[in-house]
Amino acid sequence: MEEFVVTPWEVRGKINYDKLVKNFGTKYIDESLLQKIKKLTGDLHFLLRRKIFYSHRDLDKLLNDYERGIPFYLYTGRGPSGHVHLGHLIPWILTKWLQDRFNVKLLFQITDDEKFLFKKTLSLEDALNYAYDNILDIIALGFDHRKTEIFIDTEYIKSLYKIALKVAKHLTYSTVKAAFGFDSSYNIGAIFFTAIQSAPAFIEYERNKRLINCLIPCAIDQDPHFRLTRDVAKVLKYPKPCLIHSKFFPSLSGLDKMSSSEEVSCIYVTDDEELVRKKIWKAVTGGRGTVKEQREKGGIPKNCSIFMYYYYLFEPDDNKLREIENKCKNGELLCGDCKEDLILRINKFLKEHRKKREKAKDLIDKYLVRD
Amino acid sequence: MEEFVVTPWEVRGKINYDKLVKNFGTKYIDESLLQKIKKLTGDLHFLLRRKIFYSHRDLDKLLNDYERGIPFYLYTGRGPSGHVHLGHLIPWILTKWLQDRFNVKLLFQITDDEKFLFKKTLSLEDALNYAYDNILDIIALGFDHRKTEIFIDTEYIKSLYKIALKVAKHLTYSTVKAAFGFDSSYNIGAIFFTAIQSAPAFIEYERNKRLINCLIPCAIDQDPHFRLTRDVAKVLKYPKPCLIHSKFFPSLSGLDKMSSSEEVSCIYVTDDEELVRKKIWKAVTGGRGTVKEQREKGGIPKNCSIFMYYYYLFEPDDNKLREIENKCKNGELLCGDCKEDLILRINKFLKEHRKKREKAKDLIDKYLVRD
Numbered sequence: 001m002e003e004f005v006v007t008p009w010e011v012r013g014k015i016n017y018d019k020l021v022k023n024f025g026t027k028y029i030d031e032s033l034l035q036k037i038k039k040l041t042g043d044l045h046f047l048l049r050r051k052i053f054y055s056h057r058d059l060d061k062l063l064n065d066y067e068r069g070i071p072f073y074l075y076t077g078r079g080p081s082g083h084v085h086l087g088h089l090i091p092w093i094l095t096k097w098l099q100d101r102f103n104v105k106l107l108f109q110i111t112d113d114e115k116f117l118f119k120k121t122l123s124l125e126d127a128l129n130y131a132y133d134n135i136l137d138i139i140a141l142g143f144d145h146r147k148t149e150i151f152i153d154t155e156y157i158k159s160l161y162k163i164a165l166k167v168a169k170h171l172t173y174s175t176v177k178a179a180f181g182f183d184s185s186y187n188i189g190a191i192f193f194t195a196i197q198s199a200p201a202f203i204e205y206e207r208n209k210r211l212i213n214c215l216i217p218c219a220i221d222q223d224p225h226f227r228l229t230r231d232v233a234k235v236l237k238y239p240k241p242c243l244i245h246s247k248f249f250p251s252l253s254g255l256d257k258m259s260s261s262e263e264v265s266c267i268y269v270t271d272d273e274e275l276v277r278k279k280i281w282k283a284v285t286g287g288r289g290t291v292k293e294q295r296e297k298g299g300i301p302k303n304c305s306i307f308m309y310y311y312y313l314f315e316p317d318d319n320k321l322r323e324i325e326n327k328c329k330n331g332e333l334l335c336g337d338c339k340e341d342l343i344l345r346i347n348k349f350l351k352e353h354r355k356k357r358e359k360a361k362d363l364i365d366k367y368l369v370r371d
Numbered sequence: 372m373e374e375f376v377v378t379p380w381e382v383r384g385k386i387n388y389d390k391l392v393k394n395f396g397t398k399y400i401d402e403s404l405l406q407k408i409k410k411l412t413g414d415l416h417f418l419l420r421r422k423i424f425y426s427h428r429d430l431d432k433l434l435n436d437y438e439r440g441i442p443f444y445l446y447t448g449r450g451p452s453g454h455v456h457l458g459h460l461i462p463w464i465l466t467k468w469l470q471d472r473f474n475v476k477l478l479f480q481i482t483d484d485e486k487f488l489f490k491k492t493l494s495l496e497d498a499l500n501y502a503y504d505n506i507l508d509i510i511a512l513g514f515d516h517r518k519t520e521i522f523i524d525t526e527y528i529k530s531l532y533k534i535a536l537k538v539a540k541h542l543t544y545s546t547v548k549a550a551f552g553f554d555s556s557y558n559i560g561a562i563f564f565t566a567i568q569s570a571p572a573f574i575e576y577e578r579n580k581r582l583i584n585c586l587i588p589c590a591i592d593q594d595p596h597f598r599l600t601r602d603v604a605k606v607l608k609y610p611k612p613c614l615i616h617s618k619f620f621p622s623l624s625g626l627d628k629m630s631s632s633e634e635v636s637c638i639y640v641t642d643d644e645e646l647v648r649k650k651i652w653k654a655v656t657g658g659r660g661t662v663k664e665q666r667e668k669g670g671i672p673k674n675c676s677i678f679m680y681y682y683y684l685f686e687p688d689d690n691k692l693r694e695i696e697n698k699c700k701n702g703e704l705l706c707g708d709c710k711e712d713l714i715l716r717i718n719k720f721l722k723e724h725r726k727k728r729e730k731a732k733d734l735i736d737k738y739l740v741r742d
Contacts, residue, residue: 113536124533157532158742162495162525165484168560173544176559188547189539192563371529371742 006221007180009118017054017220017247024223026055026245036063041101046316047094047246055220055245057230062213062242066102072213074098075200075241077109077222080130081119084137085266086313086346087249093313094246095217096141099148106143107200108150108367110135113157114197117189128154132364137269139360139367140353150367153196158371160199163206168195170232179224198229201241213239220245250308252283269354273347280306280343286328287335298331306338314345377592378551380489388425388591388618395594397426397616407434412472417687418465418617426591426616428601433584433613437473443584445469446571446612448480448593451501452490455508456637457684457717458620464684465617466588467512470519477514478571479521479738481506484528485568488560499525503735508640510731510738511724521738524567529742531570534577539566541603550595569600572612584610591616621679623654640725644718651677651714657699658706669700677709685716 004013006020021028029051038044040063047053062072076095078088099106112127119127131152138150153160176182176191201214216226226243233240253265264279271279286304288294301307307328315321327333375384377391392399400422409415411434418424433443447466449459470477483498490498502523509521524531547553547562572585587597597614604611624636635650642650657675659665672678678699686692698704 113532116536117540124536154533154536155529158526158529161484161528161532165487165495165525165560168563169488169558171559172556173553173559173562174555177555182544184545184548185543187540188542188544188563188566189536191544192539192559195559 008221008225009180011221011248015248020220020223021055024055024220024227026057026220026223026243029054029056029059029244033060033063036060040066045094045097046318047090047097047312049318050311052090052312053094053217053244053246056243057223057226058240058242059215059244062215065213070211070213071104072102072215072242073105073107073204075107075109075214075216076218077111077197077200078134078138079111079115080127080134081115081122082130083268083270084134085249085268086309087266089137089141089269090249090312091217091219091246092138092141094244096143098215098217099144104147105204106148107203108138108143108148109197109200110150110152111193111197113153113189114193117187117193124154128152135364135368136357136360137353139363140356142356143367145363145366148367149369151369155370157196159203159369160196163199163202164195166236167198167202167229167232168192170235171195171228175228175231179228194225194228197225198232201226201229202233202236202238205238211239214241216241216243218243218245219248221248249312250305252279252305254284254305267346267350269350269357271350273350276346276350277343280339280346283339285335285338291334294334295331298329299333299335301325301328304328304335304338306335306342309342309346310338314342314349379592379596380551382592382619386619391591391594392426395426395591395598397428397591397594397614400425400427400430400615404431404434407431411437416465416468417689418461418468418683420689421682423461423683424465424588424615424617427614428594428597429611429613430586430615433586436584441582441584442475443473443586443613444476444478444575446478446480446585446587447589448482448568448571449505449509450482450486451498451505452486452493453501454639454641455505456620456639457680458637460508460512460640461620461683462588462590462617463509463512465615467514469586469588470515475518476575477519478574479509479514479519480568480571481521481523482564482568484524484560485564488558488564495525499523506735506739507728507731508724510734511727513727514738516734516737519738520740522740526741528567530574530740531567534570534573535566537607538569538573538600538603539563541606542566542599546599546602550599565596565599568596569603572597572600573604573607573609576609582610585612587612587614589614589616590619592619620683621676623650623676625655625676638717638721640721640728642721644721647717647721648714651710651717654710656706656709662705665705666702669702670704670706672696672699675699675706675709677706677713680713680717681709685713685720 004015006015034044034048037048066072074095076091095106110131112131116122116124116127135150173191176194182191204212223245226241230240251265264282267276267279283305285306286300288297310321310324375386377386405415405419408419437443445466447462466477481502483502487493487495487498506521544562547565553562575583594616597612601611622636635653638647638650654676656677657671659668681692681695686695
């Protein structure tokens with residue numbers, strides 16, 4: 001019986017994050033590594049403090065290199081098969097923080113080719129439209145345009161293709177099949193695609209022809225791609241890309257489920273105030289059956305999707321977060337209180353985001369690179 | 372026991388061309404089809420008359436369409452893994468003739484990506500260098516630059532990629548494996564590649580958005596690619612490309628072998644006069660053991676690689692060819708006579724070719740299209 005599944009194209013079941021570290025062969029971001037980051041940046045983002053980014057590959061090595069004067073750049077991405085939801089923002093928010101703190105270049109890959117190849121009913125034209133839509137959300141987060149290159153695969157393929165070919169030559173069907181669980185009914189584009197996702201991990205090294213590391217912040221489901229990338233790096237004599245992995249943003253419809261394709265289980269950046277209200281009121285909480293019971297026994301924050309929204313995104317202050325947690329546990333806060341408060345916070349955030357998103361329409365050319 | 376093997380990447384054994392027609396499911400170019408071509412063009416190229424181009428897919432349909440006013444364009448290609456030899460010229464010579472006679476556009480694909488992916492020791496840089504080298508030979512044949520677009524895959528990938536993705540989405544690993552005989556040790560680039568070779572068969576239709584047929588002159592080993600292309604065409608609602616298939620240029624080292632990778636069995640366009648002389652004198656002929664025997668019994672032209680050189684390329688005049696054949700059969704001609712004569716003809720041809728090849732260096736920009 002399978003407990004849970006995590007691949008770049010499917011995440012389901014109740015995810016055991018410790019098991020992923022073990023199965024994937026990654027390392028935990030431990031206290032000493034956090035202290036090292038803090039030493040270099042001056043502080044720690046709550047996504048790191050709270051171990052939402054919890055796993056890594058060679059981050060220690062990259063930071064040691066950095067201290068010795070070997071630079072790095074950031075690389076992350078987005079598969080444009082629909083609108084952006086709040087969960088998608090998590091890796092990008094940390095990526096922005098890292099860009100600001102380390103003052104480094106960021107490559108942002110939009111994989112319209114991937115989404116077209118993996119989604120039966122998605123046309124290439126629609127994937128491209130979503131790409132342009134999603135780019136507005138990315139720009140809205142405030143990346144430094146002088147240090148950020150966003151590109152859409154089908155419009156940047158000439159820059160990616162040669163490196164992708166070099167990667168592809170060293171990846172057999174067997175290897176890719178084992179890494180992703182493909183069978184022979186998969187299409188040949190899907191099989192090839194991982195080579196395209198590898199390319200940005202090497203492109204800066206190829207361009208500069210001097211040692212530069214690559215740091216990839218991503219949700220942990222993307223790790224199988226970059227395991228292959230790292231294996232091939234050795235053969236091609238490229239530096240191995242380093243990774244930091246996040247957990248998945250929790251679903252509103254229960255913490256043992258992922259949010260991805262279920263409409264009501266997540267908040268899209270395009271959701272209006274009423275829809276946000278509706279979704280949050282429907283959310284699964286850690287509350288008790290009755291008000292009386294909750295006042296007596298208190299709620300259970302660790303089972304509460306509302307609390308998780310505070311934890312992951314909407315209460316960056318650890319003291320205030322602890323206050324919410326304690327007040328819930330001792331019955332002071334009722335679920336309705338939290339829901340109303342969260343609705344306000346989300347709608348405030350989305351209102352701001354949509355403003356920045358509108359402005360982003362005039363900024364696209366500052367970020368987008370094309371062949 | 373396998374009798375012979377014909378795939379796009381391997382041709383060996385004594386080839387049974389009738390069996391290929393049967394196995395591949397193509398049709399013979401028969402007399403009525405030849406008459407139809409003649410009706411439209413005014414004459415017949417000797418490569419057609421002599422059934423060196425002997426097989427087709429839907430050429431009849433394409434010509435009927437043409438008569439009804441539906442245009443077509445030509446598409447052929449070259450895999451640049453080394454210098455061009457005389458055998459490579461055969462499909463291109465007919466392609467030029469078709470371009471001249473029908474006054475149509477030609478797309479010429481140079482698959483540097485393919486050669487890199489399939490040749491273990493070939494670098495991408497070397498494949499690209501061979502691409503530029505081979506393009507000179509192509510231009511030297513005199514294609515009409517106003518109607519010819521030559522492109523190198525890695526430099527034209529942006530134009531090809533979207534169509535290739537659409538093709539790839541409809542080709543499973545199973546299908547490609549069966550068509551080419553791949554196993555799971557093949558690299559993922561090699562598996563994907565056929566989608567890139569499909570793209571030019573659809574690109575003019577995509578651009579024009581009006582019905583235009585595509586005619587692909589090629590050696591018959593390329594047919595498996597285009598069988599897949601044709602299957603996918605149906606799904607994507609593109610016109611199915613039509614094909615005419617040539618036999619392989621015979622080897623100098625015996626007619627039961629292919630020339631491709633054996634250095635002495637073929638003449639490269641770069642071979643100097645002395646090397647041509649050496650190779651031709653080493654060639655396997657249909658001659659007898661002694662001069663005396665040959666004078667008495669005559670030679671056997673159908674077993675003679677020298678005669679095949681006349682047949683395929685160096686004696687376009689059927690009457691003169693018959694004269695050579697008869698004189699050989701009745702012992703008038705000795706092998707040395709033919710060899711000396713052929714050496715003169717080849718060296719004259721190559722001298723001319725190399726002159727045109729030099730001039731081609733200044734013409735590249737008139738032919739080459741890049742993204």
